Amino acid sequence: MSxxxxxxxxxxxxxxxxxxxxxxxxLGGLALASTAAWATAExxxxxTEEAIHQEPVFKASRERIYDALTDAKQFDKIVQxxxxxxxxxxxDKSTQISREVGGAFALFGGYITGRHIELVxxxxxxxxxxxxxxxxxxxxxAKFELVEQAPGTRIVFDHTGFPKGAAETLASGWKAxxxxxxxxxxx
Numbered sequence: 001m002s003x004x005x006x007x008x009x010x011x012x013x014x015x016x017x018x019x020x021x022x023x024x025x026x027l028g029g030l031a032l033a034s035t036a037a038w039a040t041a042e043x044x045x046x047x048t049e050e051a052i053h054q055e056p057v058f059k060a061s062r063e064r065i066y067d068a069l070t071d072a073k074q075f076d077k078i079v080q081x082x083x084x085x086x087x088x089x090x091x092d093k094s095t096q097i098s099r100e101v102g103g104a105f106a107l108f109g110g111y112i113t114g115r116h117i118e119l120v121x122x123x124x125x126x127x128x129x130x131x132x133x134x135x136x137x138x139x140x141x142a143k144f145e146l147v148e149q150a151p152g153t154r155i156v157f158d159h160t161g162f163p164k165g166a167a168e169t170l171a172s173g174w175k176a177x178x179x180x181x182x183x184x185x186x187x
Contacts, residue, residue, distance in 0.1 A: 050167040052159040056179040060186040062122045062146040062153045068185060069125055069144060072097040079108055081181035108177070114139060122146060131170075134163055155179075 058065055068074045076095040079085060085108065097105040098116065106113050111132040118126035129142040140162040147154045162170060 050160075050162065050164060052157070052167055052171045052174065054157045054171070054174060054179070055154055056157070056175075056183075057149060057152060057154045058183060058186055059152040062148060064186060065146055065153050065155065065182070066122045066125070068182060070097055070099055070119070074185070075107060077185050078178065078181045081184045082108075082177040084108055084177050114142075117141070129159070131166075138163060 068078065072095045075097060079095060093106070093109045095105075095107055097103075097107075099119070101116050101119050104113070104115050105127070112129065113132070114127050114129040116125065117128055118124060123146055125142075125144040125146075127142045128139040130139045141158075141160050143158045145156040145158075147156055157174065159170060159174070
């Protein structure tokens with residue numbers, strides 16, 4: 001008798017195709033029902049995110065600029081030339097820069113910290129970059145693309161993902177604390 005019940009149950013059970021179609025309809029219905037939730041999430045996404053784009057030009061090779069930005073001793077000279085340590089009363093901690101992808105860096109007395117996301121020697125540096133006064137866990141992306149431009153190098157620089165309202169301060173900071181002292185260092 002149990003064999004007969006099993007055969008009857010199998011005959012009434014949905015086929016694999018029917019089960020898949022049923023699951024797809026159910027999931028589709030759930031997706032349609034949650035349209036209001038998706039609309040709310042869409043409203044939280046900024047489509048006008050702030051960004052910085054700068055293209056400073058230096059009378060030096062790509063190799064020389066790459067080294068200045070990735071070598072702790074050379075970057076320490078940039079920090080000194082910027083004068084920021086005295087004006088912001090930052091600690092005198094020396095610059096720390098790993099030369100490995102995924103490696104950490106601490107600049108300007110530890111006020112600027114982050115990790116290297118991509119390092120292509122003499123071509124590109126991409127960093128997860130943050131300032132010490134940002135909320136915990138907030139990192140931006142700083143990308144330095146080194147492009148030959150006779151008689152030197154142009155850095156195509158893009159900075160995105162920083163806290164809203166910080167663009168003006170950051171843009172002037174890049175000029176005053178990176179590009180101007182880097183020009184002096186390379187002279």
